[in-house]
Amino acid sequence: MNPSSSSETFDVVVVGGGPAGATAANDLARQGHHVLLLDRAGRIKPCGGAIPPRLIAEFEIPDHLLVARISSARMVSPSNRDVDMPIDGGFVGMVDREHYDEWLRQRAAEGGAVRRTGTFNRLAREADGTAVMHYERRMDDGSVREDSVRARAVIGADGAVSAVARQCIPEVREIRYVFAYHEIIRSPDRSHPVFDATRCDVVYRGKLSPDFYSWVFPHGPTTSIGTGSACKGFSLRGSVAEFRKAAALDDLETIRREGAPIPLKPLSRWDNGRDVVLAGDAAGVVAPASGEGIYYAMAGGRAAAQAVALFLKTRDAAALATARKTFMRKHGAVFFILGMMQRYWYTNDARRERFVAICRDRDVQQLTWDAYMNKELVRAKPLSHVRIFFKNIAHLTGLAKAA
Template sequence: MSHSSGKETFDVVIVGGGPAGATAANDLARRGHHVLLLDRAGRIKPCGGAIPPRLIAEFEIPGHLLVARISAARMVSPSNKDVDMPIDGGFVGMVDREHFDEWLRTRAVEGGAIRRTGTFSALTREADGTAVVSYERRLDDGRLQQNSVRARAVIGADGAVSAVARRCIPAASEMRYVFAYHEIIRSPAPHHPVFDATRCDVVYRGQLSPDFYSWVFPHGPTTSIGTGSACKGFSLRGSVAEFRKAAALDDLETIRREGAPIPLKPLSRWDNGRDVVLAGDASGVVAPASGEGIYYAMAGGRAAADAVALFLKTGNAAALASARRSFMRQHGAVFFILGLMQRYWYLNDARRERFVAICRDKDVQQLTWDAYMNKALVRAKPLSHVRIFFKNIAHLTGLARAA
């Protein structure tokens, strides 16, 4: 579709082709909207790659994308005490972001979206107020080509340090981050002394991460080993090197290294009140305490798509605010509870020792997995909640020994 200015016109331009952007593009294109999905080439986000059953069902993910099925998690305390948390009768799927994200983008194109490789550079306006999205494309000869298209609406799904958010949404200045770094390594051979291909390890140890955690997440033939921290100057690379040595994984081939900021809290506003709305990491929707983001990115992408579809239908810019409202109505309570947990339990190693001790409790394990798998706080078991409340109080006050 062209305009008298000669520029192509789209109903929606989506900046960023990760899970949030690709989901929004797929949803809108399949509703018959003219969609441009603009994605930078070759960017793979550092990510453990865990997806819960609810995501697999809700977003119709085929089984061939699962490179591993995890049946347990192991929590390791600062003093090296470990607690196994088996998943009764279920599993967590593991995906390789390189292939998973590409599959999502391809699905959007099959649904009717137009996909282009390029880097967002500016959002300006024509005389009638229509948004003009400018982006750069690298040509085969290495030169940069400047391009621009018109957009009735724009979805910024371009990551935690979102260029769209910084230019269009004043609330973006609130964003706070944990920095994550991981190394994708060749998975060890079977019968490794400490590695289990069906288990995720979560390690709480101050020298590896003073304020977050470190992890070993198996992905079938490869494994992610990494750490996160919000402490400036803390050496994430040094921590992962030390961690690999301690886990007897230091002699395995390193396939790639990746680092990125991960947001700590959803922004207070996701839209500009006119024609731009955010989704995924750009809006801050990564679960506190766990750092889980793929499900929430895709849920946020769907919420943004619904809001934009309503805006395109009614012309009422107030519809854009419904993206955040509907997301927080579904997930705000979980984010609030996890935020409290992170602020309290991750403060120092003494508290993290007690936190891992709590995870020994069968009620805690059951409710943790129920909440993770189904993405909701489980209300069906009030007695379990009461028991956990009193156990938590005991741990908080030191009445329960961190055994």
């Protein structure tokens, strides 16, 4: 490793090239800012890969990135009762993160961002207070050297265990994780007795996940089958092996295995009050209960970009706090409600059984899909909300049967 110094100065350094970082880099570069996008080599996040129509429209995602279109979900209870939830007149797009994330990074580069492969080490300061990012840079010939660049602002979008956050944001100690593990397998053919290439299966069973859920998400020629849990000592690999056997998917080719922590609560602060702001998993913006992260990562990346653009224009560090304020104003209520759902319904199999029973209700299905597809709470149907409220009370008190 050969040390090297750099006199380069960027308006913004974005650390992390996932959906959050790539979105922030693209937005800022296309506004004319000098942007460096730093990303590690060979990183593929374990992810179901679902993206709603609002994301596709809002972030201009082309059709060729959609490897499947899902028209329904099947919820499976601990006793193996299942509930189909069709999407009336719509679909959920599925993407392969290996290709989707790379396309986002390439779009940022086409918009003017400078791409480099490397790993963040630390932030230092020059005498005038300017941030200096030290990193290990991977060269085209495969060698690695120490390098550094100056930055007027830094966006930390480097994942759930963000090195930027650990150094710069004390509130990172608040973060809680679910650990997710999945296996990408070759999708079965149409003769398979259970598998449906147009349906996502979500399984609520304590044996497979004591505090979260397991899933089968089709991606066209491949499929993600996985599980998550925050319980220390729980064998995620063992659970997925058992799940694959139960789903008659154990004899299919395994293409790759991936695991990572997933945060389920936004941090109470995303910026250092000076020149650093977080986005995506680093800021904790993965939806509780569902574990959905791609849309919220990109929305958080855009909010961070807007905050940094304002900071660069005004030189007022208070502008950085607008990233969290903007995001939580739009999505905070959804995160609060999903967090309550997870804390209550995922506690034991008896509650999971009742949770799946609630999903049989057409009002619940319609409002669930409306909220998911449009990424906001639906307020236009007050009578449906009233009916759902009383149905929830009935299930919470045991007055309604789970069967």
